[in-house]
Amino acid sequence: MKEALLALLLMIAALAHQPADAAELSLSGYQRADGAITTYFEGDSIDPYFAAKALLAAQDAGVKTGTAASRWIAWLLPRQHADGRFDRYCMKGQRFVSCQIADADDALMAAWMELLVRTAPPQGMPPAWQASFDKASQHLDTLRNPATGVYHISNTLPVALLMDNVEVSSAFKATSDYRRRLGDTAGAAAWGRKAEQLDKDILRVFWRAGSGYLVSTQPRETFEFYPDAVAQIFPILADIRPASRPHAAAYRIWMKENRMAWLQMSEVDFPWGLVALVADKMGDKDAIACWRMRSIQFRHGKHWNVLEEALYLAFEARLTPEQALAPPAAGLRCR
Structure with a gap:
């Protein structure tokens, strides 16, 4: 009973922290x-990872996530290992049980930390949230390569991935913002320095x-849309860029080279809604409209996960019922 009451109170508090005019x-x-x-x-x-990333992405796209996030946190928090890690879970009988280790500890720790502070x-x-954050942060610290400054996938996979490290940077920046909201200037500065140093290390190692x-510190022999193409604009989401490569220019070049391939991904692979999130940050409404129009027929299918769903719902929430049903605008190039 106490746990249920606590979860309810936390949910109410989180809702109060969300923008009043958002869906x-x-x-x-x-x-x-x-x-x-x-x-x-x-x-x-x-x-x-996908649950946390979906909630973060939806929030970035402008919807309130307080209720969904608080309920998710209440479910997952007691399942955290003492060393900060989480597993993946499968249904057995009528309940979910641990069945696999996480795909990438660095990305999962970062997403969880960011979800908690946001x-x-x-x-x-x-x-309880702070204790969980601390355990995740401490485990993430064990994954940092002191020679390069970037983070490894896990303690058993000493390989660093660009996109995972971008997510770690994003978590550090969100934590800095959180400490600043609480009036902790010193704490905000400390997390800000961690993010700044990691951004420099990311550029030195990967750019x-x-x-x-x-894409990785491990050599790759083939080129694939994911991760190779997606990774080229993923740093935009955490505002990471080389001095010689403004976001607008990088995005414009990427779309010129990859727009058609991206919009056709939903037919053979996941639609990669994270690219639409980059488009949203760059103010490219046409790209979002095309992504939504091309992806809708594949919604809830085998190439559609909760991350795609959260972004689809976030973009849909911006539309009136008439706009949602309207045909594509004249001149909109989606093929």
Whole structure:
């Protein structure tokens, strides 16, 4: 009873921290009555990374996530290992049980830390959230390569990925903002310095002038849309860029080279809504409209997960019912 009351109070507090004029995210078919968020529509598996990333992306796209995030946090928090890690979960009987280790500890720790600080009520994280944040942060520290400054996938996979490190940077920046909201100037500055140093390390390790970003510290023999193409604009989401490469120029070049391939991804692979989130940050409404129009027929299918759903709902929430049903605007190039 106490746990249920605490979860309710936290949910109310989180809602009070959200913009009043934003829509509220409802992940129907993905978030269960107990707060768990499945990776696929009415699915039987849970990957905590995708749940956290979906909530963060939806918030970035302008919808309120207080209720959904607080319910998810209440479900996942007691499942955290003592060392800060989380597992992936599968349905067994009528309950979810641990069935796999996380795909990438660095990205998951970062997403969880960022979700906690961005969902926290105005007075700060409750003690249980803070303890969970601290454990995740401490585990993330064990993944940092002191020689390069970037973070490894896990303690058993000593490989650094560009996109994972961008997410770590994003978590540090969000934590700095959180400490600043609480009036902790020194704490905000400390987390800000961590983010600034990581951004420098990311550029030193992964950026190659003339050829773009390396995706991994491990050599790759083939080029694939994900991760190779997606990674080239992913740093925009955390405002990371080489001095010689303004975001607008990088985005324009990427869209010129990859727009058609991206919009056709939903037919053979995931639609990569994160690219639409980059488009949103760059103010490219046409790209978002095309993504939504091309992807809708594949919604809830095998190439559609909770991250795509959260972004789809966030973009849809901006439309009036008439706009949602209207045909594409004249001159909109989606093929």
